Amino acid sequence: MKIVIIGGVAAGTNAAVRARRNSEDAEIVIYDRDVDVAHAGFATHYAVGGRVDSMEELVPYDAQWFKDIYNIDVKTQHEVVKINHDEKTVIVKDLQTGKEVADQYDSLIFANGTVFGTPPVFRDKSFSNVFRIKTVQLGRELQNFINEEKPKSAVVIGAGYIGLGVSEQLTNAGLNVRTLDFLKYPMAQLDHDISTYIADILEENGVTFHGNEGVTELQENGEYLESVTTSLGNEFKADMYIVATGVRPNTELAESIGVELGETRAIKVNEKMQTNLKDVYAVGDIAEAFHAITKKPIYLPLATTASKMGRIAGDVITGGDLTFKGILGTSVVRLFGNTIAGTGMTEELARQDGFEPVVLTSVQSDHLSFMGGKDMIIKAVAHPETERLLGFQIIGPEGVERRIDVLATAMTANMKASELFDIDLAFTPPVSTPKDPVMYTGMALTNAIKNSPLITAKEMYRCIEDKDDITIIDVRDAEAYENEHLENAINIPLKEVRGRLGELDPNSRIAIYCNSGRTSYTAQRILLNRGFKEVYNLTGGLMSFKNLLHDLDNMSKMNG
């Protein structure tokens, strides 16, 4: 059996190694047009920023190592230029000599990743001071430029996963950084009420962020880019530019032999990573995944999924029974000491998919606050009828990835919201709280579903806008209320609620709020237990409401 793998990064090498672990007989060849194999290209900006000692640490293995350890033939700087699938042959071009040779396969794996998604204005252009982030080889070019030209400023175009990481690392390397995105906030895959905070983090750490602003024009000076003009008419000048506007699957070669694409324009594969063509597989950033909850196609090129898909294809080809179970779209960014992570569906996506979700926003301490524990904001989305967990987004300085991973595990196992309370999580004062944020989230979701309905900031805003007949109660103390409160809100501090129920109509619609939603929950329970018919708790409290007003650039709904 001969396996030819096109592409030798996470997906391709994992496929090769798994195949070898199952079979000593298989002949395994990897072709990659890059100079490196199995490189950690996803970390090149960390080498630029000094978090990694040297760019070369990102290439711990070479072709000889794969030969010695796994008897796998790795041919770097070799590009598969043509495939004849009827004859099961490939034509491979040696990029150093220009020579082309034919090779044969029994199974073929497309693991040749992505090509850059380039904004129109940059298409077919190349500048000595414009860089892209993907491979270690591109990282070396960037590193050399910085070492030699000592740029003092940079414009980063695109504020996704890579754009944010690069913005942080260039800042750490001492550059003045300006980051643009044509969308309003960074990390467009998150809900607005979370991504607003990311823009704040950038600004607080010296990165100037411009949302809703794409690059529309370039001021060129030969091979040097002088400045860019944006859709808002601003001209931004910098010593260097990073175009971090994402990637798309590199499907051209696969399409040339009739490999079918999915609706995301990545290669359509089944749970065994098989394409529509017999003996042809696709794995990693070139392949389409599916969402573990909705089962719908999803394209999210990440190293975790790539290595998983590679392992599955290598296993299947050599007789194994591994299958792909889909992804939750779990993603995480570390940004100036903060972590922003999400798993599963956002509120927006859940609504698009026809769920009418319960949405909880809460503020939780990573560990006990008297031990120095810092707060994180957790947004949870669940399905009220089935109690199914739909998705989570968390932002904060500590313990974010822990909770996201626990919640991703719970979702993978199809746990219900109420079951989060049952998990026996680790507790000791420097590590967590006796009711871990995960447990608390489960409890609060369950309460909201069962008998303590929540209202989101957006819904509350609409009520106010539409002049709904709703009584809004601020249960914080009088001083906090005087300082600022929602338009039309009346003040009944929690301590006084039991004594002042007579002032309220038990048949009216009531919404209660405090700073974060905890104190108001206590008040909500009092009213509901006393027979009030319709009482809502503003989830995320004033924090969420002010965040929304900030997003809407409209602080007029606040008095005080």
Add this chain to the structure above:
Amino acid sequence: MKIVIIGGVAAGTNAAVRARRNSEDAEIVIYDRDVDVAHAGFATHYAVGGRVDSMEELVPYDAQWFKDIYNIDVKTQHEVVKINHDEKTVIVKDLQTGKEVADQYDSLIFANGTVFGTPPVFRDKSFSNVFRIKTVQLGRELQNFINEEKPKSAVVIGAGYIGLGVSEQLTNAGLNVRTLDFLKYPMAQLDHDISTYIADILEENGVTFHGNEGVTELQENGEYLESVTTSLGNEFKADMYIVATGVRPNTELAESIGVELGETRAIKVNEKMQTNLKDVYAVGDIAEAFHAITKKPIYLPLATTASKMGRIAGDVITGGDLTFKGILGTSVVRLFGNTIAGTGMTEELARQDGFEPVVLTSVQSDHLSFMGGKDMIIKAVAHPETERLLGFQIIGPEGVERRIDVLATAMTANMKASELFDIDLAFTPPVSTPKDPVMYTGMALTNAIKNSPLITAKEMYRCIEDKDDITIIDVRDAEAYENEHLENAINIPLKEVRGRLGELDPNSRIAIYCNSGRTSYTAQRILLNRGFKEVYNLTGGLMSFKNLLHDLDNMSKMNG
């Protein structure tokens, strides 16, 4: 309805608050003989060591707060001295005035925690320089002593959860600390091959640890303890002493009315926290839990379980349907920058319970090593026939609690070993690895169960002791082999394995090892794929084997 709760720490206050959230009608009274309510007594040593600014931060609430917010009556320094359950009355003594009054209840909750388990030699004695750790009030006494007497040295008796925490914090406070335990290693609930490392951490951080050494004699000087003599005849002198020899359930009062105890000597409760007596509940450190895997009774007094049990009892009494789902025995200690955690069953417990488990020890990096990721040691125990996850123990400087929490979640959801690979965990270079330690653990367990059997260090040691007919192959390079290797091991570096198969008998029993078990797995697969009949991989490699020899005080099985 009137609910009387005896004990106002985690369990009691959670019961009270949950009852109030369900009902405004219930009259709720908490009696506690302590001066504080809802205190974080579990953290007093952190106030002593300076991790918490002031001991008073551990008492954020008082009786007035509970009255104002929850309309709960909290009577501190009030001891329930007698109960007449036929009449549903309690006699309560005001510890400040000595006066006794009667009260009445519909439901009674025992939440009165623990009493100290005192070593015989300390029984009925009290010294001005001997302290115990439990309540904030005891913490204040310890703090006062340290402030006034400025002790320079301490002996900590007991190296469990509390003993370790105190040893660390007194060291941080500048004292010379000597820690004793009558068992060989700290944290007796963990397997020896993990707890050995804890002893090393203590020593590396300046704490002198003495295992297998209990206190047998006291040298007294009035109310001052001069020194202690141990079971090994050593005399240890210090300015102060901490007795951290654990607690037992405080069941005397409950037993006086016929409340039944379980086999752990804690109060027997059902999943609704009900005792054998109608309308009598027990929650927290006084109550027996059950193990979520074995369903057998287990006693593990921890704040997480206490607050969980309290919430359930408060819910049930007021008509709710919460039930207790058992615990996994998850526990965690932070010790001089290291974290030691466990969940589920140890290997020892699994074997005692009749499982013949597959046992995996591996070394995993928290995040990418070129990003500064540090290694953790993960011991995993699973059931081979069903692939059921039985338990995990992890030790390392980073990310330990994250993996334990994910694994506890997976166990709670009854995930199989192979399903750990399917979880979509968060990845970014500063946070994790593309194959997270959890995924890797699942993959390695599955491989071990399916077709790549492991041998533990203990089994390997027995093979050598018994002079079993087994060929031991060291697949590290020649230099490492020359430096040290297992007695009788032959050296075939991994690179040479494919070329030297002819030297080996495919029908013989073979065990392969490297440093940690990863390289040897590759070699194992080559042999098995080439038709070798019986090939084992030494799990945890030389690291685990040397750890065992160290434990056995017998390095003679190593050559080189």
